[in-house]
Amino acid sequence: MGIAENVAAIRAELPSTVTLIAVSKTRPAADVREALATGQVNFGENYAQELRDKAEEIGAGPRWHFIGSLQRNKVKYVVGRAALIHDVDSLALAEEIGKRSGDAATGILIGVNFGEEQKSGIPVGQVLEFARQLAGVSGVALRGLMAIPPPSEDPEAAAPYFAELAALAAKGRADGLPLHELSMGMSHDWRVAIRHGATLVRVGSAIFGARPAKAPI
Numbered sequence: 001m002g003i004a005e006n007v008a009a010i011r012a013e014l015p016s017t018v019t020l021i022a023v024s025k026t027r028p029a030a031d032v033r034e035a036l037a038t039g040q041v042n043f044g045e046n047y048a049q050e051l052r053d054k055a056e057e058i059g060a061g062p063r064w065h066f067i068g069s070l071q072r073n074k075v076k077y078v079v080g081r082a083a084l085i086h087d088v089d090s091l092a093l094a095e096e097i098g099k100r101s102g103d104a105a106t107g108i109l110i111g112v113n114f115g116e117e118q119k120s121g122i123p124v125g126q127v128l129e130f131a132r133q134l135a136g137v138s139g140v141a142l143r144g145l146m147a148i149p150p151p152s153e154d155p156e157a158a159a160p161y162f163a164e165l166a167a168l169a170a171k172g173r174a175d176g177l178p179l180h181e182l183s184m185g186m187s188h189d190w191r192v193a194i195r196h197g198a199t200l201v202r203v204g205s206a207i208f209g210a211r212p213a214k215a216p217i
């Protein structure tokens with residue numbers, strides 16, 4: 001199937017409460033344009049310069065999401081181009097985003113870590129305290145949480161993690177924190193994520209096909 005058919009097939013299954021983010025990392029602008037032509041608006045990138053370059057090349061149309069781990073010295077490529085930065089995991093990063101955003105606050109999500117030491121993200125037990133700290137950072141607007149469960153062949157293995165993220169956001173909202181968005185679910189487990197309350201699903205290879213191998217940055 002082609003890009004248009006893949007987008008249509010996924011959209012047909014999405015509840016109206018869920019936004020599909022087409023993850024176009026490593027894909028050429030032509031692929032983004034093909035998806036755009038079907039009415040797909042939200043796109044995800046996780047390399048800062050790649051987002052900048054594609055946004056410049058394509059111009060108006062896409063609503064970009066930065067979904068990778070962002071280094072502070074690369075914030076300048078992303079602010080002003082991304083509608084939402086998904087994986088904010090330090091106060092210093094949030095402050096840099098805020099500083100570059102000025103009055104037009106940038107939407108951010110907190111990247112949550114489920115106890116995997118080698119991964120980035122705020123540990124589950126510290127997320128709500130971090131969310132409270134973010135309220136004091138000007139130029140950023142906290143909108144919710146994002147996570148990637150530990151990898152597994154079985155999509156259902158992600159279910160307890162998705163449930164935990166949803167429960168954490170609900171607890172935060174009960175405390176008055178603006179944790180309305182849940183960015184969770186990828187090509188192999190987006191259906192499971194939706195069952196557990198995802199509002200944003202990030203789907204790459206199921207739309208654009210398998211990615212060429214690329215060295216992690």
Ligand SMILES: *Cc1c(COP(=O)(O)O)cnc(C)c1O
Pocket residue numbers: 023025046067068148186187188202203204205206
């Ligand atoms: C690449 C990527 C995705 C999409 O992955 P697929 O398995 O191709 O759908 C989603 N989220 C993040 C953070 C990614 O880096």
